Amino acid sequence: MLSNKRIVLGVSGSIAAYKGADLASKLVQSGAIVDVIMTKAAMEFVTPLTFRAITHRPVVTDWYDSSSELSIQHVQLAEEADLLLVAPATADIIAKLALGIADDPLCGTALATRAPMVIAPAMDANMYDNPATAENVAKLKSRGAVFAGPGFGRMASGLIGHGRLAETPEIIATVRQVLGRHGDLAGKHVVVSSGPTEEPIDPVRVITNRSSGKMGFAIAEAARDRGARVTVIAGPVSVPYPFGVDIIPVHTALEMRDAVFTAARACDVLIMTAAVADYRPVTAVGRKIKKEDMASLTIELTKNPDIISEVKGSFIKVGFAAETEELLRNAQSKLRGKEMDLIVANDVTAPNSGFNVDTNKVTIIERSGEILDLPLMTKDEVANKLLDRVAALLTSPSGRPAKAGTP
Ligand code: CTP
Secondary structure (H helix, E strand, O other): OOOOOEEEEEEOOOOOHHHHHHHHHHHHHOOOEEEEEEOOOHHHHOOHHHHHHHHOOOOEOOOOOOOOOOOOHHHHHHHHOOEEEEEEEOHHHHHHHHHOOOOOHHHHHHHHOOOOEEEEEOOOHHHHHOHHHHHHHHHHHHOOOEEOOOEEEEOOOOOEEEEEOOOHHHHHHHHHHHHOOOOOOOOOEEEEEEOEOOEEEEOOEEEOOOOOOHHHHHHHHHHHOOOOEEEEEEOOOOOOOOOOOEEEEOOOHHHHHHHHHHHHOOOOEEEEOOEOOOEEEOOOOOOOOOHHHOOOOOOOEEEOOOHHHHOOOOOEEEEEEEEOOOHHHHHHHHHHHOOOOEEEEEEOOOOOOOOOOOEEOEEEEEOOOOEEEOOOEEHHHHHHHHHHHHHHHHHOOOOOOOOOOOO
16 A cells, blocks of 8 residues: 555654654555654654664755755655655644744755645643644644644653554554545545444353454455545454544444444445344343353344345445355355345355455455456455445446435
């Protein structure tokens, strides 16, 4: 997603400057070309050599560096940048950016560039809460700058509050989202259900399944990075939620049904990756079932509603079929029976495919009959292949289903 993107990373003088090195490294690993500009204060905390070694590129520290390989650095970098990321951004740099002061190469580049700007503040809580900083942040936001964080927690000073540099995954997610905001799903609302559901047996036990939520989260992130507004209805998962999307946590199939019906009222695309429990206990016992009470135990189950079949509207409806046999036949019958526009047939018995892994082997089947058999790929790649098809359906005059009734 960041392949060959030109990112100018401005590092200012915060104790969090060392985290800028991790950020630079992760950006480079994601394929970005990273040019670092350091303020003088930043160099009190980390050396330019650190960033040079990570980015394999010269680091700008001075307006007048005659040894630099970059000519008139701030102009050249400003013109070439796809995005300017200031991380960590101190209260001082934020104030200078808000005022348009250009007395160092970082602020000069910020003033000269037309690239979007992402700012990740890092400062003591009192400084962030100060009305002067709040005004500067508001001013920069009104001009289109996007802020990542700051997080809440313990600061180097020992104070607890707002001012911690956002974690690297959140900053990178913000960068990806900003770079993709005019993508082919811009202006669309994509709803993704993800993970398993869990159906209570008693206060400590549930019926659930092996779904990890990884496929749904990969789709949510990919849709976000193509410009969509994304709502994720997430069953109980242990992988971290994606950033930059609305999360609606649910537990049971009935809760997921309510959440899907509400979100689907105003969506363009519904993608049900969730492994919804087909059955739930007829009664959830109010106290813990004790084994002394009985020699054997029978739990009576009742069928859960089939959410994707019930939900109707003029959105593109995408389902998944997790199968262990008769992959195409079962998936095609679900596509028709559940009135989907597209189904992702997922062979969960293929090596490195299905639950709890980062790769998947899928076949995408459309209502038109078109079949796209994909090789084993990462879930991010699968997500983008799927969204290519969804984007095509959104723009094709015949793709958009005219279904009667709303949920
Ligand atoms: N699904 C749903 N509500 C359910 C069960 C499934 O909305 N109660 C959706 C899933 O999110 C998925 C699709 O239906 O998009 C197919 O789910 P899957 O579990 O493969 O199929 P089932 O219909 O449950 O059939 P079976 O378990 O018998 O294969």
